[in-house]
Amino acid sequence: MPELLKPTFRRAVVAVNGSPTDERVVRLVSELARPAKAEVVAVHVVEIDWTMPLDADIAERSEEAQRVLDTAEAVAEQHNYRLEGVLLQARDVGAALVDEAAERQADVLVLGLPYRTRFGGEFAIGRAIPYCFKNAPCTVWVVRDAIPEEPR
């Protein structure tokens, strides 16, 4: 990417959820963060439904959650960068990401989006991304995966 076109930021919040898209997103942000030595925070949000209190012990799930963050950190290290991993419990992923980005005064919030369609073929964008587009105070980047090839 030509130098002039490289976006710069001081602090990025990257959403990770354990999907294959995480690697692409973390790699991209690590590459872009390196020139300016920007701070990168990988955030994994564990959504807690209303049947449990928000501060419920989610020990059973925390191992999986920790693995998501460990993977993100490992990908960043492969690209000679360090990121901070943050694990959150929230009622809503989008709202938690926006709150975290705002609290950390991030310049950019980055999310990955696997290419998925609903039954009937309509493109599915989920709830978190529209929420972040609408409410995040900072720039929002979405890294969408390539459309998978049709099986022959």
Place this chain on the structure above:
Amino acid sequence: MFVIVVGGGKVGYYLTKELVQSGHEVVLMEKDSLRASQIGDEIGSIVVPHDGCEGRYLAKAGANRADIVAAVTGDDEDNLVICQMAKHHFAVPRTIARVNNPKNEVLFRHLGVDEQISPTRMILGSIEENIPVHELLHLAVVGGGELDLIEAQLREDSPAVGQNASALTLPDGCVLFAVIRNEVPLAIRADTLLQAGDKVLGIGRTECEEELQRVLLGEASPD
């Protein structure tokens, strides 16, 4: 305290806002998805965009651990269903229903709704407060909805006028405790002589109301 508010109209919306500001954990259920989305944008991700009349959605909203379910939709039937389901299916300790038609209050009470709030009744009470009326005035519902705090303003022709309080044959479950005479509150004793213009305050079970009315004010007008 964890409160589920069902109904995202003006009452539900402001109730939710106040509860959140007071530091309570609150979920608002609103079946109209557009309205739910509007409220969610304003007060955050505490809105469940589903119909609280359906058990599976009440479950989703966390009824299993709710301390209070407040059904405040504009539809009495819905409010009754919501409270009954919360009470009997999810064992919610306290259910509160908005009752739009005051005539439904008794039904709600009989069917186990812990507290009924009737805005119509409240406004009516407020209007009647300063107008001479020929019927008992409901001031408040107390005792978990079983008892009514009532006021009776005695007229010249009221049967209780000229009698000592001890001479009145009150129905079981009713007591008179104060009289307001010339804006001065007085405790009712056995020898208190009731006069025209007195406002007699009492408390009693709802089903005794008709008899209490008869003793203090005479027969209620047919309409």
